[in-house]
Amino acid sequence: MLNTAGTISLIMSKYDHMRINLDVDEIPKKWYNIAADSPEPIPPPLNPGTKEPATAKDLEAIFPKGIIAQEVSTERYIDIPEEVRDVYVLLQRPSPLQRATRLEKMLKTPARIYFKREDLSPGGSHKPNSAIPQAYYNMKEGIENLTTETGAGQWGSALALACAFYNMKCTVFMVRVSYDQKPFRRYIMETYGAKVFASPSKETEYGRLLLGQDKDNPGSLGIAISEAIETCVKQKNTKYALGSVANHVMLHQTVIGQEVMAQLKKVEETPDYMIGCVGGGSNFAGFAFPMMGEKLRKKNNVEFIAAEPSSVPSITKGEYRYDFGDTAGMTPLFKMYTLGHEFIPSAIHAGGLRYHGMAPTVSKMVDLGLVKGVAYHQNEVFEAATMFAKSEGIIPAPESSHAIKAAIDLALQAKQKNEEKVIVFNLSGHGLLDMQGYASFIAGKMNGSM
């Protein structure tokens, strides 16, 4: 910018501090892998039969080779194929980092609050960041069909979008409560050409078994994963895609955190806190791991906070042990914070957080004391969501609103102590298809105990 003396000034305008953008060619060229910096190895998945580390061959039944290589890699950086970066442009990457000045004013806090806009992708969440490369590597290996599970419908829509881009068929098992609560997400998946079944479904042996025991089974992500894997294994030229939890999903999401670091650097901010909500852990990991890697290399002292629902408290109340990723016990065993693979979460509106376990990488970081878990009730989460909507204008996803709640609590704490803390959170998605949840909150009908 030119200053009054007519010379180039490096001082940015006030708007540059409110919405911090990167150029399109600043989309990260590599994904970051926390396994390279972890002081202890990330425990490998185990074959449930032998209890030995799962071999590449075990994993080949459900994943393509390109993805398996990433799953087991300990390289710090992995190149993002140019074809994937081309699609990241369509996902509106790099996404802005925005300052929540109006929320700060509403809270009368001296803290500075920033949030990363993962709500701007065509799917409305961070999930396409991993759906695109997963579909891409499958397409490269000649796979024609992908199966998957979805909770709130975010991952299903992301994978349906990715399959539409690469001309693949997509079958989605959608958790029954979300299928009923959120029909519009199903229409989005179907618009992209996917086939969607309410899970438990009559399509699989496992689904039929569960429906036989209870025809009103509300379903869970764990059950939907079992159905997607059963279908994958029985069907020709078909692989399975997982929306969270696995190492390669965490890896793909690190475009978020690498962009955040570049954006904070542009405005010369060092965060005190970085906050994400956690279901299986992918948006949190993607947002936090690049900065956490630097902390492990003693380059910063950021505190990392993972926010979860008190009705699905895997980090705050779970055990750190090997457990299945699904309910039927078809997946390898993962070392993770878990509530047990048979845990059926209550029907909260943050459907994307209804998962019994936590990603092995995130779990390891919790175990090492690098990540602090916090848990909130549904009502206080929607209160925070409403404050954010009124002040910033964006209606946040109920999932993301757990991170907003944590950010607001820290901002109020900073106010009490009169400290200028820098708080950064990940807005993992928008809530425009979650208005049923907002409606029951406004009507005072939300179950406060969840």
Ligand SMILES: *Cc1c(COP(=O)(O)O)cnc(C)c1O
């Ligand atoms: C799926 C989803 C989540 C939870 O999944 P993670 O893997 O923990 O990120 C959070 N927010 C939104 C908007 C989602 O769609």
